[in-house]
Amino acid sequence: MTTSTATTETETLRKAEWKVRTELAAAYRLVALFGWDDLVFTHLSARVPGPEHHFLINPYGLLFHEITASSLVKVDRDGQVVESGGLARVNPAGFTIHSAVHMGREDAGAVMHLHAADGVAVSAHRDGLLPLSQTAMLCLDHLSYHDYEGVALNLDERERLIRDLGDKSMMLLRNHGVLTAGQDVPETFTYLYFLMKACEIQVKAQSCGPTWMPSEQAIQTTAEQSQSLGAAAKLTWPALMRLLDSKSPGYGV
Structure with a gap:
């Protein structure tokens, strides 16, 4: 490999990393x-x-609306900091969960985990996510579950988490929260949006009294229609960037 070729490849990787950094910072915002x-x-x-x-x-220590592309921390598969733009602390529980998926799923270019109230509420519901809305039915065929084992500090849990995730793109961490995985940040955030919206609708629907269930045929039809759900990112992500640029600019620095 010539020096010129190596320099070109290094520059290509640097630009590719900055693109991912910018998208991930945007997702935090x-x-x-x-x-x-x-x-x-x-x-x-x-x-x-x-x-x-x-x-x-x-x-570990920045609020999500403070995250920028350059403030993100680069870590290796052992949780050791490789590069940081300031704060170099990483939450050990975050490393346990995310490293499990990144190392266990080659196709997981991005992983997102939240403790948002409606997601936690549905994760704690005996029946989990129910087909109470079109949004939920679009999620069901992509969804798996993982039982709560305590704060995720035990590295041994990684094997069980990745086993339970399987080939799915969405997971309810029982009594804990939600998780999504996708090939890149836009796709993973799109899965996250659909899962969170489904949980929000379920919490509201169940607070109103008895709910109406769709037919099994309708549930199956919607599951079949949901197979290209991740492709919606091609439309949703540019729209989300326009929203973010108007509400919370500055993430890409």
């Missing part, structure tokens, strides 16, 4: 904008392009 954040807790992460097993996660 969007979570805050939608009111899904939990002070400095919970995490969104993304794999860094390149041969190393590195990924980006929030510095």
